[in-house]
Amino acid sequence: MSGSMEGKVALVSGGAEGIGAAVARLIVAEGGSVMLGDIQLEKARALAAELGERADAVQLDVRDLQQWEAAVSATRGRFGKLTVLCNIAGISEPGNVPDGSLDVWERTIDINLHGPFYGMRAAIPAIEASGEPGAIVNIGSMIAMRPASFVAAYSASKAGLRGLTQSVALDLAERGLPIRVNMVHPGAIRTPMYNRYKHSGADTPENIETSFAATHPMNRIGEPEEVARAVVFLASDAASFTTGVDFTVDGGGSIRS
Numbered sequence: 105m106s107g108s109m110e111g112k113v114a115l116v117s118g119g120a121e122g123i124g125a126a127v128a129r130l131i132v133a134e135g136g137s138v139m140l141g142d143i144q145l146e147k148a149r150a151l152a153a154e155l156g157e158r159a160d161a162v163q164l165d166v167r168d169l170q171q172w173e174a175a176v177s178a179t180r181g182r183f184g185k186l187t188v189l190c191n192i193a194g195i196s197e198p199g200n201v202p203d204g205s206l207d208v209w210e211r212t213i214d215i216n217l218h219g220p221f222y223g224m225r226a227a228i229p230a231i232e233a234s235g236e237p238g239a240i241v242n243i244g245s246m247i248a249m250r251p252a253s254f255v256a257a258y259s260a261s262k263a264g265l266r267g268l269t270q271s272v273a274l275d276l277a278e279r280g281l282p283i284r285v286n287m288v289h290p291g292a293i294r295t296p297m298y299n300r301y302k303h304s305g306a307d308t309p310e311n312i313e314t315s316f317a318a319t320h321p322m323n324r325i326g327e328p329e330e331v332a333r334a335v336v337f338l339a340s341d342a343a344s345f346t347t348g349v350d351f352t353v354d355g356g357g358s359i360r361s
C-alpha cells in the first residue's frame with residue numbers, strides 16, 4: 105500500500121495506544137489525516153504531536169454520545185470533513201455469568217457495544233455530508249465467532265457488535281449511501297490489553313503467552329501493525345466493493361477445529 109488514505113479523514117477511537125495507535129500511525133503513513141479519540145487524552149496528544157500536522161487528539165469516552173458528537177465536530181473543524189470511522193476502543197476483563205461481577209458485564213457492554221453504536225450514530229451523518237465515499241471499520245475479536253468461557257461479557261459484546269456491524273452495512277447499502285461498514289477480528293495481539301493478561305499472575309507470563317499463542321494455528325501472538333494493515337485496507341477505496349465482511353487477523357484461530 106502506498107498513499108491509500110490520501111484525502112481521507114479518520115476518527116479513531118482508542119487511538120492513544122495498542123491497536124488504535126497502530127491504526128493511526130498507518131493512516132498518516134498512507135497519506136490520510138487522523139483524529140485520535142481516547143479517554144487517555146495526554147497519551148493521545150503525545151502520539152498526535154509525534155505524527156505531525158495530519159494528526160490531532162480529542163477527549164472521547166465512547167460511552168457518551170455527546171462526546172462522540174463533539175469529537176465528530178472537532179474532526180470536521182480541524183480537517184474539514186470526516187470520511188472514516190474506526191471503532192477501536194474496547195476492554196476485555198475476565199468474568200462469567202454465575203459468579204462474575206455485574207460491573208464487568210455493564211462496563212464491557214457499555215464500552216464495546218454501546219460505544220460503537222454511538223460512534224456510528226454520530227459519524228454517519230457527517231460522513232454522508234462529506235459527499236465522498238466513506239468507510240467504517242469496527243474491531244471485533246476472534247471471540248466474536250469462537251466465544252470463550254472466561255470472558256462472558258466480552259464474548260457477548262463482540263458477537264453483538266458483529267450483528268450490529270452487518271445490520272448497519274445492509275442499511276447504508278440499501279439507502280444507497282456510499283459508506284461501507286466492515287469488521288476486523290484480531291486474535292491475541294501484543295498490546296497493553298494483552299500484556300495485562302500476560303502479567304495477571306494467573307500463571308507465569310511465559311505459560312500465559314504459550315497458551316494464548318496456541319489458540320492460533322500459526323502459534324504466535326500477533327502484532328498491532330498486522331491488525332492495522334487490515335483496518336486500513338478496509339477503510340481505503342481499495343476495498344470499494346466490500347461491506348459487511350468479517351476480516352480475521354488471528355493466525356487461523358477462528359477456523360481451528
Ligand SMILES: NC(=O)c1ccc[n+]([C@@H]2O[C@H](COP(=O)([O-])OP(=O)(O)OC[C@H]3O[C@@H](n4cnc5c(N)ncnc54)[C@H](O)[C@@H]3O)[C@@H](O)[C@H]2O)c1
Nearest residue numbers: 118120121122123143165166193194245292293295296297
Ligand atoms: N489485544 C488483543 O489481543 C485483542 C484481541 C481481539 C480484539 N481486540 C480488540 O481490539 C481493540 C483494541 O484493543 P487493544 O489491545 O489495543 O487495547 P488496549 O487496552 O491496549 O488499548 C485500548 C485503548 O482504548 C482506550 N479506551 C478504553 N476505554 C475507552 C473508552 N471508554 N473511551 C475511549 N477510549 C477508551 C484506552 O485508553 C486505550 O488507548 C479492542 O476493541 C479489543 O477488544 C484486542
